[in-house]
Amino acid sequence: MKMTKVLQQLTKSQGKVPKVAVAVLLVLFGIGFFAVGFDQGQIFSLVQGHQAYGQMYLHEMTHDMRHASGFPCH
């Protein structure tokens, strides 16, 4: 008499995305979206003060990306 064993391994995925990860990614997306699309010196003014509005380093750095993605600028 011959016995055959069939072994099966099932992997069940929970399929749950951590809500903390979603929240962190949404915050990062919001900051990036603002920096690329709308910043006119506001972000650097937190550290640099009022002169950041005149220099607009972040604006100049993301300027081409802003135009390429269709945000109005000037």
Ligand SMILES: [Zn+2]
């Ligand atoms: Zn522009």
